[in-house]
Amino acid sequence: MTGQSPPNSRRRLILIERLSENILPILVFIAALAIWEALVWVKAIPPYILPAPSRIATTLLADWETLSASLFVTLRITFAALFAAMIGGVGLAIIFTQWKWAERSFFPFAVILQVTPIVAIAPLLLVYLDSSLAVLTCAFLVAFFPILSNTALGLASADRHLVDLFQLYRASRWQELLWLRLPAALPYFLGGLRIGGGLALIGAIVAEIAAGSAGQGAGLAFRIVESGYRLNIPRMFAALFLISVTGIAIFLAFSFLSHLLLGRWHESAHKGER
Amino acid sequence: MTAAPLVQLHNIGKSFANGVVALEGLNLTIQSGDFLSLLGPSGCGKSTALRLIADLSSPSLGRIEWPQGEQARQKIGFVFQDSTLMPWTSVFNNVFLPLRLAGVRKSEADYRIHEALDLVGLRAFESAFPGELSGGMKMRASIARALIQRPQLLLMDEPFAALDEITRVKLNNDLLYLKAELGMTIVFVTHSVYESVYLSNRIAVFASRPGRIVRMIEIDAPYPRDLNFRHSALYAQCCKTASEALQGAMSLEDQL
Secondary structure, X not given: OOOOXXXXXXXXXXXXXXXXXXXXXXXXXXXXHHHHHHHHHHHOOOOOOOOOHHHXXXXXXXOHHHHHHHHHHHHHHHHHHHHHHHHHHHHHHHHHHHOHHHHHHHHHHHHHHHHOOHHHHHHHHHHHOOHHHHHHHHHHHHHHHHHHHHHHHXXXXXXXXXXXXXXXXXXOXXXXXXXXXXXXXXXXXXXXXXXXXXXXHHHHHHHHHHHHHOOOOOOHHHHHHHHHXXXXXXXXXXXXXXHHHHHHHHHHHHHHHHHHHHOOOOXXXXXXXX | OOOOEEEEEEEEEEEOOOOOEEEXXXXXXXXXXXXXXXXOOOOOOXXXXXXXXXXXXXXXXXXXXXXXXXXXXXXEEEEOOOOOOOOOOOHHHHHHHHHHHOXXXXXXXXXXXHHHHHHOOOHHHOOOOHHHOOHHHHHHHHHHHHHOXXXXXXXXXXXXXXXXXXXXXXXXXXXXXXXXXXXXXXXEEEOOHHHHHHHOOEEEEEEOOOEEEEEEEEOOOOOOOOHHHHOOHHHHHHHHHHHHHHHHHHHHHHHO
16 A cells, blocks of 8 residues: 555564664674673683783774874775776776687686785785785785676676667767666676775785785784784784774775665665665 | 558578578568568567668578668667666666767757657656666657657567556557657567557568568558557457468468
8 A cells, every 4th residue: 555654563663674784783793892801801811812802992092003004004005906906907808898809818817817826926926026016916916806807797798689779870889888888887897896895905915914024014914913923912903903994994885886876777786675 | 552662671581500590581571651560479580580670680591672772771760679778877868879879969969859758758757767667668768769860660579568458558559659740660570469450551470480471461441540440340350360360370380
């Protein structure tokens, strides 16, 4: 029935559903922290074995100057790598779709770079490149492939009837790319960007650890390694916390971007009743 | 009707790479002003014939002639079975597409787009995205897009097949109104005997394996057509004739 407000019991159900959707995960998280805190106090676990969440929080505040500077370094590398992966991935995907010979020739290289573990490539890159460039390259390599493969898939997945329509109206290759294939590939590209964003951070961290062990770098991963050497476990956890928060923030930012760009037309961004 | 031929298909054959012979020995003349329905069972090559006329595919055998010249060939509109709208942009931009591809600026196209939207009754929905429209409205938008270049020939591939009966009847009437207003030639692929009889002045009945025309039926009823025609004895008689022809075409298939 339309135009009637739902009955009270149904409204209550909707309210409970919304509360459980938003508040429940937060409550579970707070409960987990409380159990952790209690366990550390009750069992009197020393901070160099397992620091309590409150200790990690105070360390985060006390060491904020050092940690925030490292966070900035890691973020700079992550976003620079992601930007390069975006340009490179989308550019190469366009080239692959426009010229099949290019795809046949170069796609195997992209696959080789993807399947070779970045931990194995990082030391080699540190030999050939300046350490900051090596870290950037590692982060780029892991973020690049999902953006490339997703975008290439999206460009090739345009509705075949729309392709026919563009052919009927004698669209040029570039008109077809601009007005049909690129918009059709947008959801795929954004999916790749969400994966690539997280991977760029992971790549940057892995490469920083490799570079850090060689005595270089000042990112968050280096702070973890350094704190481990000094048995400053609360700082290790604080740096780890910042990395997790950064990863979540990147994911949420790209999810929000997807919602903004796709919300009005793509199934993946639709929420609620239709 | 003694109009000039617009398109002539001579002994057309079409085979696909997987060995399927979609069409064989297809001869068909489409006259200017025709409302020609291609009626037949699934897989009998009706849509393939439409694609060949639209130059979206090439015949394996035979030739297609445009006696009125290349200009007629350039002025084709196509409506697919689903509305085939770009979901990421508005109805206005979807209708604008053929003109945009022809290099017309939006400011110059504005009047024509509004005119096309007025014709199909979608002016109020020009800012809506396809996902926000009903099935019938999407199809209207698709028809408006096909009409924007004032095509001489409109090809329609089962455009109303996915719609409910009420919307379908309404769109049938709208299509006849548009044809009368714009005076174009229409080739209409359908499975429905009733729809083909109501809309067309000629029905080409196809048989499959391989696809070919087994009968041409003339519907000798004047336009405009309305509910009175649907209730007339002539309509019932034409439906019976078309139905028997279709049955005959399908029994040919069973014999293979």
